[in-house]
Amino acid sequence: MKISIIGVGLIGGSMALKLREKNIASFIYGIDNSQQHINEALDLKIIDAGADLEQGIKDSDLIILAIPVDAARKLLPNVLDLVSDQQTVMDAGSTKAGIVGAVKNHPKRSRFVAFHPMWGTENNGPKSAIAESFAGKAGVICNKEESAEDALNIVENIVNALEMHPIYMNAEDHDIHTAYISHISHITSYALANTVLEKEREEETIFQLASSGFSSTVRLAKSHPEMWVPIFKQNKENVLDVLNEHITQLRKFKSALEKENFEYLEELITNANRIRGILR
Amino acid sequence: MKISIIGVGLIGGSMALKLREKNIASFIYGIDNSQQHINEALDLKIIDAGADLEQGIKDSDLIILAIPVDAARKLLPNVLDLVSDQQTVMDAGSTKAGIVGAVKNHPKRSRFVAFHPMWGTENNGPKSAIAESFAGKAGVICNKEESAEDALNIVENIVNALEMHPIYMNAEDHDIHTAYISHISHITSYALANTVLEKEREEETIFQLASSGFSSTVRLAKSHPEMWVPIFKQNKENVLDVLNEHITQLRKFKSALEKENFEYLEELITNANRIRGILR
Numbered sequence: 001m002k003i004s005i006i007g008v009g010l011i012g013g014s015m016a017l018k019l020r021e022k023n024i025a026s027f028i029y030g031i032d033n034s035q036q037h038i039n040e041a042l043d044l045k046i047i048d049a050g051a052d053l054e055q056g057i058k059d060s061d062l063i064i065l066a067i068p069v070d071a072a073r074k075l076l077p078n079v080l081d082l083v084s085d086q087q088t089v090m091d092a093g094s095t096k097a098g099i100v101g102a103v104k105n106h107p108k109r110s111r112f113v114a115f116h117p118m119w120g121t122e123n124n125g126p127k128s129a130i131a132e133s134f135a136g137k138a139g140v141i142c143n144k145e146e147s148a149e150d151a152l153n154i155v156e157n158i159v160n161a162l163e164m165h166p167i168y169m170n171a172e173d174h175d176i177h178t179a180y181i182s183h184i185s186h187i188t189s190y191a192l193a194n195t196v197l198e199k200e201r202e203e204e205t206i207f208q209l210a211s212s213g214f215s216s217t218v219r220l221a222k223s224h225p226e227m228w229v230p231i232f233k234q235n236k237e238n239v240l241d242v243l244n245e246h247i248t249q250l251r252k253f254k255s256a257l258e259k260e261n262f263e264y265l266e267e268l269i270t271n272a273n274r275i276r277g278i279l280r
Numbered sequence: 281m282k283i284s285i286i287g288v289g290l291i292g293g294s295m296a297l298k299l300r301e302k303n304i305a306s307f308i309y310g311i312d313n314s315q316q317h318i319n320e321a322l323d324l325k326i327i328d329a330g331a332d333l334e335q336g337i338k339d340s341d342l343i344i345l346a347i348p349v350d351a352a353r354k355l356l357p358n359v360l361d362l363v364s365d366q367q368t369v370m371d372a373g374s375t376k377a378g379i380v381g382a383v384k385n386h387p388k389r390s391r392f393v394a395f396h397p398m399w400g401t402e403n404n405g406p407k408s409a410i411a412e413s414f415a416g417k418a419g420v421i422c423n424k425e426e427s428a429e430d431a432l433n434i435v436e437n438i439v440n441a442l443e444m445h446p447i448y449m450n451a452e453d454h455d456i457h458t459a460y461i462s463h464i465s466h467i468t469s470y471a472l473a474n475t476v477l478e479k480e481r482e483e484e485t486i487f488q489l490a491s492s493g494f495s496s497t498v499r500l501a502k503s504h505p506e507m508w509v510p511i512f513k514q515n516k517e518n519v520l521d522v523l524n525e526h527i528t529q530l531r532k533f534k535s536a537l538e539k540e541n542f543e544y545l546e547e548l549i550t551n552a553n554r555i556r557g558i559l560r
Contacts, residue, residue: 118489138488167488180476181489185497188468190552191529196460197554199525207558208418208447209398209461215559216496217465222556225549229542236537243534245479247527249471254523257516262509269505272470274477276502278487279495 004029004056004063006075008041010121011092012066013129015162016046021131022161029056041126057082062154065091070230073099080108088151090115090158094178094227095234096142096171110148113155114171116140116178117164122222139164142171179238184246186220186228187239193221284309284336284343286355288321290401291372292346293409295442296326301411302441309336321406337362342434345371350510353379360388368431370395370438374458374507375514376422376451390428393435394451396420396458397444402502419444422451459518464526466500466508467519473501 003019005012008030019025030047032038038050057063063079065072072093079089080103090113093099100114118138121128139159144152159166169177196206196218232239256265283299285292288310299305310327312318318330337343343359345352352373359369360383370393373379380394398418401408419439424432439446449457476486476498512519536545 120493140489165488177485177489180479181486181494184475185472185494187530187533188472189497190549191526191533192465192468193552193555194529194532194548195464195522195526197551198529199460199522205457206461208445209420209457210559213400213500214461214465216499217469218555218559219496220493221552222559223549224553225546228549229546232537232545233540233542236540240534240537242475242479243530243537246471246475247530247534249474249478250467250523250527250530252474253467253471254520254527257512257520257523260513260516262513265512266505266509268474269470269503269508271477272473272501273504275473275498279490279498279502 001025001061002027002029002059004031004051004060005047006031006053006056006063006065006079007067008032008037008047008126009066010124010126010128011117012064013041013044013046013126014119014131014133015064015066015092015117015158016041017129017131018134018162019158020045024158024161029060031056037126044126044129046126046129053079054082057087061087062158063087063089065089065093068227068230069093069095069098069234073102073234076103076112077106080106080112083108083111085111085148087111088113088154090155092117094120094182094231096140096174098234100143100146100171104146109146111151113144113147113151114142115155115159116142116174117162118182120223122219124224124227135163137164138167140167140169140174142169142174144168175235176238179235179242183231183235183239184242186223187232187243188246189218189220189223193218281305281341282307282309282339284311284331284340285327286311286333286336286343286345286359287347287351288312288317288327288406289346290404290406290408291397292344293321293324293326293406294399294411294413295344295346295372295397295438296321297409297411298414298442299438300325304438304441309340311336317406324406324409326406326409333359334362337367341367342438343367343369345369345373348507348510349373349375349378349514353382353514356383356392357386360386360392363388363391365391365428367391368393368434370435372397374400374462374511376420376454378514380423380426380451384426389426391431393424393427393431394422395435395439396422396454397442398462400503402499404504404507415443417444418447420447420449420454422449422454424448455515456518459515459522463511463515463519464522466503467512467523468526469498469500469503473498 028047029051041047283305308327309331321327
């Protein structure tokens with residue numbers, strides 16, 4: 001099938017590579033505001049040609065939106081305006097209630113399937129794209145009852161080709177879960193980086209001493225604001241809920257230390273260790 | 281040389297494997313309260329024989345303490361009581377002011393070299409030991425002027441054999457830096473795990489949705505209290521300083537979100553991105 005990928009970055013690029021490898025994509029158009037990204041994606045054989053929005057959509061069976069969530073929410077109604085009942089549109093955004101709400105009453109709503117692959121890195125741009133990124137991860141499809149059956153089938157085939165396991169939920173539940181399982185990790189990581197940068201003026205010391213534990217905890221702090229500010233904006237209420245709870249949990253550690261209540265400290269840590277049973 | 285390793289766990293076991301591989305160790309005694317660890321270490325050829333403390337020390341050129349920092353601090357004076365001026369003792373603990381203070385006036389102080397390899401994982405026990413663990417990481421030696429030159433040389437050779445790069449600092453500075461670069465990461469990770477476990481009752485959902493980003497941020501929350509409570513205890517003041525700063529930094533994110541001040545949010549994230557230049 002012919003595919004247009006709007007936003008040829010980490011996610012769009014990785015999907016393109018895998019869908020080509022699996023012979024799902026016979027031809028891939030790249031649509032991107034950044035000519036540099038188009039050129040890089042051409043060089044890396046991620047896409048076959050650059051295109052403008054109308055031209056790309058017109059000639060594609062499937063259109064994948066892989067741009068920041070605020071831009072996707074704004075653009076999706078225009079994309080749906082341009083598609084026929086033989087075409088399918090999917091997104092790949094990290095928040096779902098906003099985008100689903102934006103097209104709720106759109107006459108072509110049923111051509112759209114709301115999707116979120118549970119994978120990402122702190123890098124961006126087509127050069128970061130990796131075909132095997134998604135394998136073994138969850139591919140969340142939201143509000144499937146609002147999509148036409150044939151459109152849903154196409155996206156399920158894509159999920160399958162990406163070697164992800166599909167999970168179905170409604171957009172509101174998705175946004176609550178991702179606040180816990182993805183969004184808060186980023187805030188913690190950013191705040192941790194800022195803590196260290198604020199207090200630890202000797203950057204050379206950070207660099208020399210940083211252990212693997214520190215690196216893995218602050219890795220996400222390298223993630224770009226262009227992607228993450230819109231996510232926090234769209235998922236504000238849920239993220240604030242989790243952030244408040246997280247600050248409460250940190251205060252328990254603070255209190256245990258201040259009061260030298262090391263039994264309580266041990267209890268807090270033992271409770272946290274339960275994550276071993278859930279994440280292997 | 282003959283080496284006694286007190287505490288045949290992740291760190292002690294990994295050192296043993298590497299020192300044998302490099303032909304530094306001709307014979308390794310394992311000294312451990314856990315007979316199971318001794319047996320596992322024998323099976324894995326990490327050690328050549330189990331020994332009790334006196335017997336192992338008597339027959340060793342080098343004694344390595346690799347037990348939790350509270351136990352090490354308590355045991356080190358007894359170990360030094362047993363050594364001659366031809367023997368060397370080193371530790372591998374994550375806090376340094378306490379242990380250095382505990383032997384400050386010991387008549388055999390100069391036989392001891394305070395050491396901290398900047399590596400660890402969330403696992404423990406001899407089965408977690410990996411010979412190549414330390415390569416490329418920092419090996420911190422504290423208060424080297426309090427050690428005899430020959431003892432220091434022996435430990436520097438060990439650091440070299442572990443393929444670490446040596447860094448020298450005083451114990452107080454070490455404890456400040458590690459509060460930032462290692463200890464706070466663990467508290468954040470524990471608190472994050474507790475946040476998710478508190479709010480996200482659907483453990484199956486965590487398991488299914490958890491992305492690579494979440495896993496890397498909570499990985500450290502699997503670390504055991506037996507190791508970490510003593511570290512937080514010994515480095516209480518520094519850890520509290522950093523924890524207070526970290527809560528302040530998190531509150532900035534909270535405030536930016538509550539006030540919908542997305543420019544400020546972007547600023548906070550852009551500042552955190554500076555960690556890119558420091559950690560590659």
